[in-house]
Amino acid sequence: QVQLVESGGGLVQPGGSLRLSCAASGSLFSLYGVGWYRQPPGKQRELVARISSGGSRNYVDSVNGRFTISRDNAKKIVYLQMNSLKPEDTAVYFCNTQRGGVDYWGKGTLVTVSS
Numbered sequence: 001q002v003q004l005v006e007s008g009g010g011l012v013q014p015g016g017s018l019r020l021s022c023a024a025s026g027s028l029f030s031l032y033g034v035g036w037y038r039q040p041p042g043k044q045r046e047l048v049a050r051i052s053s054g055g056s057r058n059y060v061d062s063v064n065g066r067f068t069i070s071r072d073n074a075k076k077i078v079y080l081q082m083n084s085l086k087p088e089d090t091a092v093y094f095c096n097t098q099r100g101g102v103d104y105w106g107k108g109t110l111v112t113v114s115s
Contacts, residue, residue, distance in 0.1 A: 001025075001026060002024060002025065002026040002097060002099060002104040003024070003025040003026065003104075003106075004022055004023070004024050004025075004095050004096070004097065004104055004105065004106035005022070005023045005024075005106055005107070006020060006021065006022050006093060006094065006095055006106045006107065006108055006109040007020070007021050007023070007109055008020040008021050008109060009092075009093060009109030009110045009111045009112075010110075010111070010112070011112045011114065012085055012111070012112070012113055013113070013114070013115050014085060014086060014087060014113055014114075014115055015084060015085065016085050016113070017081070017082060017083045017084075017085065018082050018085065018111060019079055019080070019081050019082070020036070020079065020080040020082065020093055020109060020111075021077050021078075021079055022034065022036070022077065022078040022079075022080075022095030022106060023075075023076060023077050024076045024077070024078070024097070025076070029073060029076040030053060030073035031053050032053055032097050032098070032099060033050060033051060033052040033053055033097065033098075034050070034051055034071065034078040034095055034096070034097045035047055035048075035049065035050040035051075035095065035096045035097070036048045036049045036050070036069060036078070036080045036093060036094070036095055036096075037093070037094045037095070037096055038089075038091035038092065038093045038094070038111075039091055039092050039094070039108075040088075040090060040091040041090070041091075043091075045094070046060065047060060048060055048063055048067065048080070048093070049063065049067055049069040049080060050069070051069045051070065051071050051078060055071070057069055062088075063082075063089075066082065066083050066084045066085075067080060067081065067082050067083070068080070068081040068083075069081075078095060080093070082111070085111075085113045086113060087113045087114060088113075089111060089113050090111060090112050090113050090114070091110075091111060092108040092109065092110050092111075093108060093109050093110075093111055094106055094107075094108045
C-alpha cells in the first residue's frame with residue numbers, strides 16, 4: 001500500500017516561485033517513477049512532469065524550462081520546483097505513482113497564481 005501526501009501549494013503572484021512536495025509512505029520508493037499532474041478549474045487532469053526510478057525527467061512543453069522535478073529517495077519525497085509562475089499554472093497539483101498496474105494518488109495541493 002502506498003500513500004502520497006502533497007504540500008507546498010498556495011497563492012503566489014505571477015513571476016513568483018513555489019516548491020511542492022510529495023511525501024510517500026511504503027517500501028521500495030526508489031524503484032518507482034513518480035509523476036506530478038495538475039487539474040485546472042473546469043479542465044481535465046494533465047501530466048506536468050515525471051521522474052523515473054533512475055532519475056530521468058520529462059516535462060510537458062508548457063512548463064519546460066520553468067519547472068524542475070527531483071527526488072530524495074532517502075526521505076521518500078518528490079519535489080516540484082516551480083519558477084516564473086503564470087496565471088495559467090493555477091490548478092490543483094497531484095502526485096502519482098503506479099505499482100503492479102495500480103494508480104496511487106494524493107489528495108492534491110492548490111496552486112493559485114494571481115495578482
